[in-house]
Amino acid sequence: MSLNLKNFINSVEHRNACEPEFLQAVTEVVEDLIPYINEHRQDLIDLKILERMVEPERVISFRVAWLDDNNQIQVNRGYRVQMNSAIGPYKGGLRFAPDVNLSILKFLAFEQVFKNSLTGLPIGGGKGGSDFDPKGKSDNEIMRFCQSFMTELQRHIGAETDVPAGDIGVGTREVGYLFGQYKRLQNNFTGVLTGKGIHWGGSYIRPEATGYGLLYFVQCVLDYNSESIEGKTISISGAGNVAYYAAEKAIQLGAKVITLSNSQGTIYDPEGFTLERLQHLGSLGRDLKDYTSKYASSSFHAKQNPWQFPCDIALPCATQNEINAEDAKKLVEQGCKIVAEGANMPSTAEAIKIYLQAKINFGPGKAANAGGVAVSGLEMSQNAIGQQWSPEKVDHRLKLIMENIHKTCVRFGKEPNGYINYLKGANIGGFIKVAEAMKAQGVV
Incomplete structure (x- = not known):
């Protein structure tokens, strides 16, 4: 038995209608993975590993109602796509931008699974955000939105469950408001978000x-x-x-x-x-x-x-x-x-x-571009042991991670003529680790 590329893509398109960004991301990956799986990993076909990987473990959508500075009620939509937790808690940013929709977040979450795997750190893949646009908003409006957003999101995340970070429209300011609300609701100080301020649990070198x-x-x-x-x-x-x-x-x-x-x-x-x-x-x-x-x-x-x-x-x-x-x-x-x-x-x-x-x-x-999530993963490690590493140590670890990612890409992407197909190498290298974990954990 073997996987058919065209049939697989058609199936994904049928199940995810009107989600062009997600379909683009899946197609880019499976064009490399299906030939590799058919040739080398027949065991993964029977287990339907690839079919399971393109299906999020959980998709959360929720209403975010908040008051603007004119005391007018505004309503946005919030999301969290928890894509794959086979190698660790879900990890991926929150994006606040008017064009945010489920297709974009599913594509980002799917990419995040492979990216996080390539870092070598024990983190799964997720992504979230809202169609809220922080541009032109006052600090108080952004604070009220973030507090409302976290009031719902907090029941779905945790330091060992799902650890969001920043992304487009979500910087240290927004992470601070989100973290403050989580701390207030949960009554504990924990590493539930990364990208935190340097004086309250953040890591050096994270912005860079x-x-x-x-x-x-x-x-x-x-x-x-x-x-x-x-x-x-x-x-x-x-x-x-x-x-x-x-x-x-x-x-x-x-x-x-x-x-x-x-x-x-x-x-x-x-x-x-x-x-x-x-x-x-x-x-x-x-x-x-x-x-x-x-x-x-x-x-x-x-x-x-x-x-x-x-x-x-x-x-x-x-x-x-x-x-x-x-x-x-x-x-x-x-x-x-x-x-x-x-x-x-x-x-x-x-x-x-x-x-x-x-x-x-x-x-x-x-x-x-895996350096961002790599240092977010290092921030999680620092939070877990109650330490803060020096900028030099974090930068050194970052460089080693990027060097190891390059080695993985070369290992799986080197073609007979010597050309390094880094896309193929990243797709296969990121897939193998997740697939082995899913195989070991059974049908879940």
Whole structure:
């Protein structure tokens, strides 16, 4: 007996109608897994491991009613997708954004299962959030929303059950309000959330972790090919934490970062950002175009992405499906050698096919941006033993984790011609550990 790829995808699509992001994520994974399972792991077919992995263990949806500053009642929808707990408690961020829906959260939770497995830490996969938009809201409105959100969520999470973190729209401020409400309702101080403030259970290097980890992964790719990052030209999309700290680490390592962007457009500085220039850009908030008034070498390209500018390395750090087939072709034509994803699924399926056909070194998000959840897992460890590790120790552990992820990708992704298919390696490497745990635990 064997799995049929087309029939499997059709079945998932039938059971998850109108969920394009989730179907895209599943398709990307099973295109690698089904051939591998058919050839190497017949035992997993009878156990229907893959069929069980694409079905969340639990999906929670709830109403979030709260009062705005005008004493008007507002109503949002909250979610928690608890995807897979075979290797540890559910772990994954909370996203507050107006486009949040079940399809997006299921795709993120599914990706999180593989990402968390690759870190080597004992954490399962989950994701949650709300269609609440924190932009333009006062601190008090955000606090009241977070308190209402946690009043419902608290009955479904715990330090040994499900440990949420931050994501888009959920930073230290929001985590603080969520944690405070959980503590008040449960009457205990426990590591139920990660991304906490440094003085109340948080970990050093957590804000920087995804961006730093991304560059550590890129370093591994270059080292494997006997190259150095020094002098390489890097294009980065986004201007949030991931993009900012990816740029910071790249500059520290001697690379030349030429772009950052947001929804308004792209800043292009052919001279390259220095740490001083990067700090200035970070102080501008969303008004990136104001950077050009201080640095004449730069230009602002309204409503355009960074992929038009020649680079050696592209780091998409903004949002899903930001690089389409046309962008990917442009990157290939201009000589880009590495694409490593700082965001979750920022490349469309068509773009990924172009990378692989061109033999670009493509680091998928589940591998390349695992640094954030890795340090969240380290925060859980610190909370469990009542310690706080130094920034140097956390950074060292982060680097080791990213190096081990790279080794896993090479192990499972090396093709007969020597090309490393990092996507295939990450998919299979992340799957094996979870599948073995599910097999050992029986039909649950």
